[in-house]
Amino acid sequence: MKYTGASLLMELLKRQGIGIVAGIPGGANLPVYDALGQSDLRHILVRHEQAGGFLAQGIARSTGTAAACFATSGPGAVNLLTAIADAKLDSVPIVAVTGQVASRLIGTDAFQEVDTYGMSIPVTKHNFLVHSVSELLEVVPEAFRLALSGRQGPVLIDLPKDVQQASTDLDSLPAPGVADPAPEPDGAVLAAMARLIASADRPLLYVGGGVVASGAEAEVRVLSAACGIPVVCTLMGLGIMDPDDPLHLGMLGMHGSRATNLAVDRADLLIALGVRFDDRATGSVAGFAPRARVIHMDIDEAEIGKIRRPDISAVCDVKRALWRLNRLVARSTRETWRAEIHALRTDHPVATPDDPSHPARLVDALAVAAPENAIVTVDVGQHQMWAAQSWPVRRTRRFLTSGGLGTMGFALPAAMGAALAHPHETVLVLTGDGSLLINIQELATIAENDLDIKICVFNNGYLGLVRQQQELFYGGRYVASRFDSRPDFAAIARGFGIPGCTIRMAHDDGALARALAIKGPVLLDIAVPETENVYPMVPPGKSNIEAIWSRGGDA
Amino acid sequence: MNGLPNTIVKLMVRNHPGAMSHITGLFSRRGFNLEGILCAPVDGGVESAMYLLVRNDESLEQIVKQLRKLYDVKSVTVQDDLDHTVFNRIEQLLSEA
Numbered sequence: 068m069k070y071t072g073a074s075l076l077m078e079l080l081k082r083q084g085i086g087i088v089a090g091i092p093g094g095a096n097l098p099v100y101d102a103l104g105q106s107d108l109r110h111i112l113v114r115h116e117q118a119g120g121f122l123a124q125g126i127a128r129s130t131g132t133a134a135a136c137f138a139t140s141g142p143g144a145v146n147l148l149t150a151i152a153d154a155k156l157d158s159v160p161i162v163a164v165t166g167q168v169a170s171r172l173i174g175t176d177a178f179q180e181v182d183t184y185g186m187s188i189p190v191t192k193h194n195f196l197v198h199s200v201s202e203l204l205e206v207v208p209e210a211f212r213l214a215l216s217g218r219q220g221p222v223l224i225d226l227p228k229d230v231q232q233a234s235t236d237l238d239s240l241p242a243p244g245v246a247d248p249a250p251e252p253d254g255a256v257l258a259a260m261a262r263l264i265a266s267a268d269r270p271l272l273y274v275g276g277g278v279v280a281s282g283a284e285a286e287v288r289v290l291s292a293a294c295g296i297p298v299v300c301t302l303m304g305l306g307i308m309d310p311d312d313p314l315h316l317g318m319l320g321m322h323g324s325r326a327t328n329l330a331v332d333r334a335d336l337l338i339a340l341g342v343r344f345d346d347r348a349t350g351s352v353a354g355f356a357p358r359a360r361v362i363h364m365d366i367d368e369a370e371i372g373k374i375r376r377p378d379i380s381a382v383c384d385v386k387r388a389l390w391r392l393n394r395l396v397a398r399s400t401r402e403t404w405r406a407e408i409h410a411l412r413t414d415h416p417v418a419t420p421d422d423p424s425h426p427a428r429l430v431d432a433l434a435v436a437a438p439e440n441a442i443v444t445v446d447v448g449q450h451q452m453w454a455a456q457s458w459p460v461r462r463t464r465r466f467l468t469s470g471g472l473g474t475m476g477f478a479l480p481a482a483m484g485a486a487l488a489h490p491h492e493t494v495l496v497l498t499g500d501g502s503l504l505i506n507i508q509e510l511a512t513i514a515e516n517d518l519d520i521k522i523c524v525f526n527n528g529y530l531g532l533v534r535q536q537q538e539l540f541y542g543g544r545y546v547a548s549r550f551d552s553r554p555d556f557a558a559i560a561r562g563f564g565i566p567g568c569t570i571r572m573a574h575d576d577g578a579l580a581r582a583l584a585i586k587g588p589v590l591l592d593i594a595v596p597e598t599e600n601v602y603p604m605v606p607p608g609k610s611n612i613e614a615i616w617s618r619g620g621d622a
Numbered sequence: 623m624n625g626l627p628n629t630i631v632k633l634m635v636r637n638h639p640g641a642m643s644h645i646t647g648l649f650s651r652r653g654f655n656l657e658g659i660l661c662a663p664v665d666g667g668v669e670s671a672m673y674l675l676v677r678n679d680e681s682l683e684q685i686v687k688q689l690r691k692l693y694d695v696k697s698v699t700v701q702d703d704l705d706h707t708v709f710n711r712i713e714q715l716l717s718e719a
Contacts, residue, residue, distance in 0.1 A: 188643055189651050193693040196640065213693065369687035 068238070072200045073102035073231040076164065079207040080108065082243045083162075085135045087111060087126065087487055089119035093139025094179055096166025098231035100137075111487065111516060114508040116143050119481035120150020122507070123161040125484020129442055130468045131282070133160040133214045134484065140166045141179030144225075145186070149474060152190035156471025157303060158276060160214035161221045169229040170198065182227045192220035197227065200235040212244030218367040219280055227415045231438035249281075249366060249384030250503060256381050257388065260338075260362050267336035267360075269404050270296045273319070275348075276303030276470070277341015277365055278385055279463040286389035287340065288312070294391065295401030296338070297408050299327055301348050303470045304341075306460040316408070320348040321605045321614075322452040325415040328603075328611035330408055334359045341365060341383050344374035345471070354610025364388055379494035417456070422578035424571075426525055427453045433495065433523055434459055436579040441493040442467070442485045446478035446502030449531035452601045455499050476505030479522065483509065486518040493583075494519065500526040500550065510563035513588050520582050522590040524556055527597045535600045539615065540607070567592065629678040630704045631716060633689065634696040637670040641694040645672065648692065654685050658709045669696065670693050675709050 070078065076099060080088065089111045092100040104109055111117040119136040138147040144165040154161050168177040184196045193213050195206045203226075210222040264270055274287055284307045291298050291314050298308050299319040308315035316327040328350075331337070332568040337359040342348070349355040352374055363370075363377035364385050371380045381388055420427055429454050437443075440461060445451045445468040460466040467485060469477040478496045486494045499590035503524055513520055534548040560567030570578045582591050603614035635641045642661070649656040658675035676685060682700070689698045 184640060185643060188640075188647050194640075328704060367691075369684065369691060371687075 069201070069234060069236050071098065071102065071231065072197075072203060072233050072235075073098040074105065075200060075203050075224070075235065075551055076207065077102050077106040077108060077232070078240060079203065080135055081106065081210045082240065083207070084132065084243070088137055089113050089122035089484070090137030091119065091139065091143060092137075093143050093166065095140035095168055095228050096137060096143075096226070096231070098162075098228060099164070099166060099226070111512065113480065113483075114511050115506060116146035117150045117476070118483070118506050118509045118512065119159065120147050120154070120163065121477055121480035122484040122487070124150060124154055124159050125444065125467065125481035125486075126488045127154075127159050127161050127484075128157075128462050128481065129485040130371060130488050131280075131464060133162060133211055135162045135164065138163065138165050139179065140168055140183065141181050143179075144183040145181060148186060148190060149472075151187060151221045151223060153469050153472040153474045153477065155190050155192065157469065158219045158280060159221065162210045162214055163221065165221045165223060166229040166231070167196070167225045170227045171229070173227065176247070179351070183223070185536060187223045187225075187615040190221070191223045194223040194225065195315065196225045197230050200230060200233045203230075204237075204241050208241050208244030212246065212247065213271050214229065214353050215244070217247040217249070218277075218365075218571045231488050249387065250382055252314055252364075252381045252383040252388040252391065254391075256379060257392050258370075258395055260381075260392060261378050261397070262334060262367075263360065263362060264294060264296075264338065265399075266396040268401075269329060269334045269407070270294070270336040270338060270401075271334035271356075272296050272298040273331070273337050273339045273342055274298060274304045274307050275299075275301035275340070275342035278304060278307050279341070279387040281341065281366070281384050282463075283340070283386035283389050284308075284463050286386055286393060289393050290389060290396065293398050294396055295399050295405055297330060297405070298321070299331060299347065301342055301470070302468060303454055305455060305458075305466045306463040309461060310459045313419075314405075318455050320611060322456060322601055322603060323611065324417050324456070325603060325614065325616060326408075326411040328419075328614065329411050329415065331356050332358070332612050333407070337361045339363045340378070340389070343370045349374070350611035350613075351609055354612070358447045372573070422596070424594075424596055426527075426599055427457055427596060429525065429593060430454050430497070432579055433497070436583050437495055437521075440484075441495050442489060443497060444468070444478040444482040444485060446496075446498040447473045447475045447500045448502060449527075449535065449601050450499045450525040450531045450601070452532070456601075475502040478502060479506050479509045479513075482522075483512060483516075483521045485519055486520050487516075490519075493521065496520055496522040498522065498524055499526060499531060500524055500553075500556070501530045503556065504554075507559070510560060510565055510590075514564040517587055519586070519589045522560070522588070522593045524590065525595050526556065526592055527595045527599070528553055529597060532601070534598070535604070538598075538600065539604065556590060556592040565590055570594070627678045628675050628706060629682065630701045630706065631676055631686065631689070632699045632701050632704070633672040633674065634664075635670050635672055636696065637667055637695040638694070641670070644692050644694055645674075645689070648688055649685075652684070652688060654681055660708065663705040673708070675706065
């Protein structure tokens with residue numbers, strides 16, 4: 068069978084189970100697009116390559132499978148890098164294929180030539196510069212194997228134009244790349260972990276994105292219930308526990324509740340699963356869980372001991388390990404510890420703000436108005452933290468957010484990927500007026516594909532989390548955090564062909580439900596108070612129990 | 623050399639132009655010290671042997687773990703027993719330059 072490099076790429080992508088590719092064509096990937104037109108892959112034309120990367124992430128994060136995106140050389144590839152770096156920090160399996168100038172032009176500063184290979188090294192799990200058609204047979208399956216194996220992540224394939232155009236004749240194609248089997252945990256180590264858990268008076272589960280990646284949420288819930296162990300989760304771990312479970316303490320760290328961070332402080336054993344002791348979770352490392360011994364399980368060996376040295380550790384798939392550990396642990400109700408946790412929560416309740424227009428109240432109102440189990444994508448800033456604090460995330464892969472890189476502009480294009488992967492479900496975007504503007508051009512993509520996405524803009528006219536830090540830590544000197552220009556987002560949406568409405572939340576509860584009931588995409592521009600702060604907030608360099616609890620002092 | 627106790631990390635790597643970038647990039651990105659590099663093709667040029675002179679401090683464990691994750695790195699061994707004279711000879715060469 069005859070192939071060009073480009074048609075071979077399409078065939079290999081199809082064999083990887085790729086049905087949708089996001090991207091933008093340009094000079095150096097035109098042969099790829101020509102072959103794409105002849106294939107049955109569905110292409111989504113985004114309006115910025117970064118959005119193509121986030122669209123792929125939306126598919127990957129919401130389904131757990133790898134997704135793909137295309138960009139041309141030079142500016143196309145550079146525009147894509149932010150989304151790739153974002154995927155690296157949150158361990159999201161995407162494969163990016165960038166066009167490159169023809170091999171003979173590489174190194175000559177040709178039109179739209181950049182060193183995509185060199186620039187993508189530190190933000191990918193691995194990258195390839197393809198020199199020949201035959202190399203594609205190895206590189207494409209290998210890219211998917213790498214993206215999906217162990218700790219998942221982004222892989223980039225840089226494909227020169229002449230390789231896209233070169234012909235080859237092949238009798239057979241290689242098998243698709245699949246994830247390597249995860250290392251099996253050692254039985255003696257698991258037994259030692261079970262003994263440590265049995266001997267602990269105040270054990271605490273600390274769970275994150277690795278549990279989601281491994282699909283181990285059921286095993287975490289079983290362990291928690293069987294041994295009476297409360298659970299704190301990272302931003303990436305929301306959805307692992309049922310929000311109504313009394314053992315679920317919610318998100319820890321910089322914006323975690325007082326009771327949650329105090330529970331971590333008092334714990335004598337921290338069972339850290341699929342987490343990396345990120346600074347937003349730990350606060351000052353010296354002050355983090357200072358009384359606790361540590362069990363650490365992660366698929367990435369380099370995370371073990373990177374920040375905190377564990378007492379026992381295992382490099383393994385956490386689902387498989389917990390499945391076995393759950394057969395070894397001694398059942399316990401841990402009445403004393405649970406009573407202590409209960410007292411912490413009673414003494415330090417998470418208060419609902421009195422002001423009905425408070426953004427946290429808006430999160431609650433949206434959660435009531437939205438269908439249960441809607442997929443939510445969240446941007447970056449204050450609204451993200453209010454959502455993380457109170458959105459009822461009942462399942463994993465339903466609350467998609469840029470955790471590690473904190474990329475404003477994530478939510479809109481990620482929602483497009485989630486909507487394409489789940490065409491019969493409601494997708495909500497929670498964003499701010501700052502974040503929305505970063506990828507607002509994607510309203511065109513949403514309109515063009517009639518994606519059923521409800522865009523809820525928390526509009527306070529500020530880069531709110533920047534303003535908050537300037538208030539708290541920079542003497543109230545507000546530099547470049549206020550928007551003097553306040554665009555009419557509803558009118559902008561209508562300009563793209565998407566219904567838009569402006570809502571004054573405090574005065575119109577029914578408006579949300581009515582707006583969300585509109586079929587197809589809709590944008591709700593919702594005014595929120597300009598200067599509300601997210602509390603608690605741990606000041607930089609402080610430990611989590613030294614948080615500022617409310618404006619003007621201690622709670 | 624610099625008075626600090628050093629050690630040598632030996633790598634076997636795929637011999638292609640990008641491999642060196644992956645390895646040196648790792649050191650700069652993660653803030654690890656790298657005192658010296660020796661690299662030469664072996665096995666008919668399919669692989670390269672690379673000797674990295676690094677400080678023997680608390681970051682060594684992370685260095686080894688992060689190097690092991692690189693696709694182009696086939697093996698990583700810390701060679702406490704290897705003497706550093708090969709690097710000393712380079713020092714001498716440089717001082718004569």
